[in-house]
Amino acid sequence: MTSMKQPLTLAFILYKYFPFGGLQRDFLRIAKCCQQLGHSITVYTMEWKGKIPEGFEIKTNYPKTITAPTRNNQFHNWVKEQLELNPADLVVGFNKMPGLDVYYAADTCFEHKARNLRSSWYTWTRRYRHFSQNEKAVFGKDVDTVSLLISANEKVNFQQHYKTPDERLHLLPPGISRDRRRPADAESIRQNFRKEFDVKDNQNLVLMVGSGFKTKGVDRALQAIKGLPAEQRKSTRLFIIGQDDPRQFKVQAKTLGITEQVSFFSGRDDIPRFLVGADLLMHPAYNENTGTVLLEALVAGLPVLCTDVCGYAHYITDAQAGDVVPSPFMQEDLNKRLSTMLASDQKQQWQDNALAFADTADIYSLPERAAEIIEQVGLKKTGTQQQERETL
Incomplete structure (x- = not known):
């Protein structure tokens, strides 16, 4: 330029x-x-x-x-x-x-x-x-x-x-950084990532990314993990990444009895690895001008579950790469949609749709x-x- x-x-x-x-x-x-x-x-x-x-x-x-x-x-x-x-x-x-x-x-x-x-x-x-x-x-x-x-x-x-x-x-x-695009060696990165963080093949890894835990809806995400059927909950983990104080949410996770399922990380510069290594991005925000991470997940081929208040939520619908929780928000609705997505056999189709959209849309x-x-x-x-x- x-x-x-x-x-x-x-x-x-x-x-x-x-x-x-x-x-x-x-x-x-x-x-x-x-x-x-x-x-x-x-x-x-x-x-x-x-x-x-x-x-x-x-x-x-x-x-x-x-x-x-x-x-x-x-x-x-x-x-x-x-x-x-x-x-x-x-x-x-x-x-x-x-x-x-x-x-x-x-x-x-x-x-x-x-x-x-x-x-x-x-x-x-x-x-x-x-x-x-x-x-x-x-x-x-x-x-x-x-x-x-x-x-x-x-x-x-x-x-x-x-x-x-x-x-x-x-x-x-939108201005998604091209380093978020799913790399050619994604499967190798995914395997090494899940081995590093001890995520088993039979476990679902749900990811949240974003500073400002209250606005991003971390409390809703924790409730959604708790709301999963018992067997599904045992095989699901939640990684939360962001530059914020997690103490009150760690207390909430302990109160809900899901401490073993939840891990908090401070802000970091290797987010692309997490996007490839996870099975679903959850973003149940209360208020979100855009939600850049939704598109970062999309171009990485990661299915998304988000609330419709996110400015970029319509891209998930356009790409047919996940699900959007409508307003007015209801916790039980998020819980059910999360459970349905984790159990769905459409994960590969969501990924294919997302990557096809990433190749053609002006989102960079x-x-x-x-x-x-x-x-x-x-x-x-x-x-x-x-x-x-x-x-x-």
Whole structure:
């Protein structure tokens, strides 16, 4: 990916970077694509954990405060001061905040959740006012921020609450990393993986992947394992991977009497091995803008069971590569669907369908398309500024 246009100085802003978050992975891939187009990258963040990419300038400031609103506001003020000292051609944010030229909408519509999924008193809190104001600073009809969306459902929600013009909203295709594609030696990897983790041939391995255990529905998954028929439960294991504190869920597993069936892992960079080694991905999320892991499982040939609130759930239906739990969610429904899928003789057909879909669908080009739009917005902005200077 190369560009013959003038290089831009790009400021990327996100609250925190760590290697295993979905937002963070998208940020890094988009920023690298922008760098490949010839643009310079400076990152402003509260904290950076992990390797610094070559050519990136990282600036950090973590306010020493207790509450998130105060911390965020102090961080915003610091970024504003930094940009006054070192102006950028374009400011690209991955969290909602004032002063952005482009926003990557990894999060769902806050106002929609606050109005529909929270108690009425919530809108009187300081926390609500903070996040509502920040969202309005991005999507309000009287601002100029261009937003990169990854969920058609969320576009509807944003426009319902803010009347954001269509020309400021760009819907991106998914951006599944090609290293998630099922490799030619998948069977060998699968055998070695299951031997390493002592998963027997007659056992079903259910996988969950994602930071934010509460939102991803780990409690629902544990209930579903408990809800399996006794013999099926004995032959089923659940691996849960994510950068989160598992303590309350370990207590829940112990209370349910399924500790022996459940293993927790912190975030890791060998997820493709788990996708090949497992028999089913379960993702019973409460709320999920997209659910990138659904497509990562799909391209690895792993059948999926997820809730319909996931923005990417329709891909599982389109590919005929698993099952989707409809809303309103009922635990007993998830339990039955899990049991049915584990006992089904359609596993090979689901895998074949998934791999065929992975060969034909555009589910990989998100970072490239995002970088193209960022470049277009940046060149338009700098061109306009140049014209204004010449006029003066």
